[in-house]
Amino acid sequence: MPVAGDNTTFWFSARVALGQAIQGLGLRRGDRVALPAFACGSELEPFLLAGLQPQFFGVTDELDPDPESFDAAVEGAAAALVTHYFGRPADLSHVRAACRQRGVRLIEDAAHALYSEAELGAGDEAGPLGWSADAAVYSFPKLLPVPDGGALVMGAEFDAVPAAREPAPADVVSRRLRRQVGLGLRSSSQPWLRAAVRFALDRRGRRAPEGSEGEPEGGVEEESQDELYDLIRCRSEWSQCGMSRTSARLLGSADHASVARLRREHAAHLAEVLSDRPAIRPAIPRWPRGAVPLFLPITVDDPLSLRRHMAARAIGVKHIWPYRHPAVPWERFPREAWLKQNLLGLPVHQSLGEHGRARLGEALRGWSGT
Numbered sequence: 001m002p003v004a005g006d007n008t009t010f011w012f013s014a015r016v017a018l019g020q021a022i023q024g025l026g027l028r029r030g031d032r033v034a035l036p037a038f039a040c041g042s043e044l045e046p047f048l049l050a051g052l053q054p055q056f057f058g059v060t061d062e063l064d065p066d067p068e069s070f071d072a073a074v075e076g077a078a079a080a081l082v083t084h085y086f087g088r089p090a091d092l093s094h095v096r097a098a099c100r101q102r103g104v105r106l107i108e109d110a111a112h113a114l115y116s117e118a119e120l121g122a123g124d125e126a127g128p129l130g131w132s133a134d135a136a137v138y139s140f141p142k143l144l145p146v147p148d149g150g151a152l153v154m155g156a157e158f159d160a161v162p163a164a165r166e167p168a169p170a171d172v173v174s175r176r177l178r179r180q181v182g183l184g185l186r187s188s189s190q191p192w193l194r195a196a197v198r199f200a201l202d203r204r205g206r207r208a209p210e211g212s213e214g215e216p217e218g219g220v221e222e223e224s225q226d227e228l229y230d231l232i233r234c235r236s237e238w239s240q241c242g243m244s245r246t247s248a249r250l251l252g253s254a255d256h257a258s259v260a261r262l263r264r265e266h267a268a269h270l271a272e273v274l275s276d277r278p279a280i281r282p283a284i285p286r287w288p289r290g291a292v293p294l295f296l297p298i299t300v301d302d303p304l305s306l307r308r309h310m311a312a313r314a315i316g317v318k319h320i321w322p323y324r325h326p327a328v329p330w331e332r333f334p335r336e337a338w339l340k341q342n343l344l345g346l347p348v349h350q351s352l353g354e355h356g357r358a359r360l361g362e363a364l365r366g367w368s369g370t
């Protein structure tokens with residue numbers, strides 16, 4: 001089991017794990033917290049739900065916390081949250097020093113970075129991401145075919161928080177499992193199987209499954225901000241729920257080393273494909289050796305055109321992230337707002353296979369760029 005250790009507890013999701021971290025670190029209603037403006041939104045919710053006061057900071061071109069912006073946000077704060085975006089270990093040397101100096105608790109969001117390791121010299125510690133923070137969280141379904149699950153690792157200075165008292169909501173777990181099976185079939189390399197699944201879903205009037213990595217075959221769905229909020233929100237009724245037994249079992253039997261290796265290989269292959277496609281720019285030009293990517297993040301000027309082109313070829317491309325959380329003062333963060341509009345994630349999933357990877361490369365080469 002990845003990230004298992006004396007100070008690790010397992011939860012229904014990374015969101016729930018963040019809520020537990022807030023309690024474990026003794027943060028109180030009204031405390032200020034430095035939060036990243038470039039965010040999915042779901043990682044902000046536990047802090048808002050706990051009544052903490054957000055102070056936002058921006059990112060650099062490399063997606064590290066911007067030092068100047070971070071220093072302003074961390075002033076007077078009791079804690080700070082930083083994110084290792086898409087599996088790339090962020091350079092936290094400045095952030096760590098700033099937090100140490102001010103006695104601020106540092107929480108690392110490694111929801112995308114379960115398998116990534118920091119390089120010696122990139123931050124000030126080498127080894128698994130998050131293990132030198134005051135608290136770190138991880139999300140299993142992001143990288144693995146499990147229905148739920150997140151982990152909280154508390155720093156050495158702290159006790160582990162008490163283990164979950166409530167089970168994972170069984171109806172949600174079984175619904176997600178069914179959807180995952182459907183998703184797997186829908187992205188099958190067999191066209192007849194894909195068509196059969198599409199037919200079955202159409203008959204039942206289903207939309208793209210929750211947690212889907214992209215669009216339904218042939219189309220691009222634009223959800224409203226209200227619909228998106230429903231996906232990212234933090235449900236207080238799940239705040240004590242642990243990880244399901246199904247996820248624990250699947251995690252115990254997964255071949256983690258192969259998952260990490262295949263994701264790296266797929267990302268390297270795609271980066272090669274893109275090297276002569278100037279309209280598709282890698283958002284992370286250089287991946288450190290220890291990184292295991294969640295997606296291959298790219299920026300394009302016309303994201304809808306690329307998503308439509310790929311969807312017409314039954315390839316889902318993730319829009320990262322369409323929900324603009326109203327807590328973020330967007331007028332102060334134009335770069336982050338632009339990223340939320342123009343950043344897409346190309347799949348590097350371990351299940352892609354030779355065929356899937358070739359199909360992806362061919363589709364990308366076929367996009368005219370507008």
Ligand SMILES: Cc1ncc(COP(=O)(O)O)c(C=O)c1O
Nearest residue numbers: 013014015040042043111139150
């Ligand atoms: C950066 C980041 N942190 C945390 C989360 C929350 O993860 P979970 O869905 O396991 O609660 C997400 C989810 O999308 C995320 O993108």
